[in-house]
Amino acid sequence: MGKKGRAQKLGSVSHTAISLREEATGKIQTKAASNTKSKSRFEHLKNLALWATTNDPLIPSLAAFYGHQYATFGEATGVPPDPSLMTCQRCETVLQPGFNLTVRIEKNKSKVRHKRKKTDNITQNNVVYKCHFCLHQNRKNAELFTLTYGAIVRQLLTDLEEVEEVNKQLDQMGYNIGIRLIDEFLAKSNVSRCNDFRETTDVIAKVGFKMFLGVTASVTNWDADGTCCSIVLEDNPLVDFVELPDNCQGLYYCNILSGVIRGALDMVSMKTEVTWLRDVLRGDDVFELQVKLLKHVPEEYPYKDDE
Amino acid sequence: MAAIYSLYIINKSGGLIYYKDYGSAGRMDTNDSLRVASLWHSMHAISQQLSPVSGCLGIELLQADTFDLHCFQSLTGTKFFVVCEPGAQHMENLLKFVYELYTDYVLKNPFYEMEMPIRCELFDINLTQAVQKDRVAFLGR
Secondary structure (H helix, E strand, O other): OOHHHHHHHHHHHHHOOOOHHHHHHOHHHHHHHHOHHHHHHHHHHHHHHHHHHHOOOOOHHHHHHHHHHHHHHHHHHOOOOOOOOEEOOOOOOEEOOOOOEEEEEEOOOOOOOOOOOOOOOOOOOEEEEEEOOOOOEEEEEOHHHHHHHHHHHHHHHHHHOOHHHHHHHHHHHHHHHHHHHHHHHHHHHOOOOOOOHHHHHHHHHHHHHHHHHOOOEEEEOOOOOOOEEEEEEOOOHHHOOOOOOHHHOOOOOOHHHHHHHHHHHHHOOEEEEEEEEEOHHHOOOOEEEEEEEEEEOOOOOOOOOOO | OOOEEEEEEEOOOOOEEEEEEOOOOOOOOHHHHHHHHHHHHHHHHHHHHHOOOOOOOOOOEEEOOOOEEEEEEOOOOOEEEEEEOOOOOOHHHHHHHHHHHHHHHHHOOOOOOOOOOOOOHHHHHHHHHHHHOOHHHHHOO
16 A cells, blocks of 8 residues: 555655564554654544545545645654555555445456466456546455355355255346346446347457456357357456365356346346356366347337227 | 436336435425326337337437426436426436446445335435536536
8 A cells, every 4th residue: 555656765764764673563653642743633634635535526636645645644654554544556545435446356367277286376356446546456355255255155055955056046146136237337338229139248248247357258159140149258256266076066156147147138128048058167168158138128118009 | 507406216117216306496295206207207208109210219308498307218227317407517427427326326235125215325425415516517427
């Protein structure tokens, strides 16, 4: 949090006198706490930095300025920054979700396949906090996301016992997410109405997966009448660290994703069927989702014109 | 600054799920607001059928002597509309922004039931900020 860059810039000013031991024993903290004047100044700067980010109308440059002042003063006096506040690594604006911050999940770029040697495999997902002022993408570890999903699947297996039931439940959970997610997708991606199903699947693969999972997918295997195709995913942040045990071979671990797509398309009046054709966890080389358009429900009102 | 009289959100089956009025002009009681919402839902549907242009998506702007009504319908069928003073600017942006707030603070709230009336405090707070200071003009998107 701003410390690295700052240490290089201002290292000679603020960090020369501080040894690691001093920091560990809290000598610096007691020094700062004893000085009421600098403490109240620190509080004041913090309030200013906060105020500037939530104020109406937003003045982003002012927020960055106060954020910088706050960080500089904090480091000069050795007061640790408030852990509940998050600042941008580059411009030091205090980041507030909903005001000047977008949060997304991103897949680490390393192209390591899931073989049996997990120990030297350091894939790691990141939560990306994008600052609206300087557009810097602050990354944080997102293993919690992957682990949480794993815990959910585990719990479902315990509760429902049958692998088939778990698949069904994951699909239903995905559906419930999809019917809400579609609105966010439409509101924030600025895509317009799709002309045909080809365009729709393309948008899902290129924009949708990028936006919510941080990976891109490709669309292949179109059938002749353009109602059935495959979405191929090479990377999937959900399956890091996962090995399917022998008694769960029928489990579609990522079945939640197929549910999300089905739910999302349902809300824009397309009835679809989404099934997994290939799964890395079952020994295939990629993930392949088959999306089949069953029916296009026209947006009409349920009355007849002449009645 | 453009004065906004009231804001409505109706679900895809025509039920009013959110109503808020600002300022004194055009204040209505609950029954009237429900009536306006369902009336607008039907008029919007009828306008789609009557339109001489093919592929019409319904009324976007209704101009009257004393007010303008701007309407935005998302592709999922939820309608957002504001009643504001005649000639108010940037209302399309405001509606888009309200849609974003709705996706963030209503749909992502796990305790919100789809298609039901919106009772989310965070949504209220953010909406008030957006409308009061007309921040939408600043956002410039």
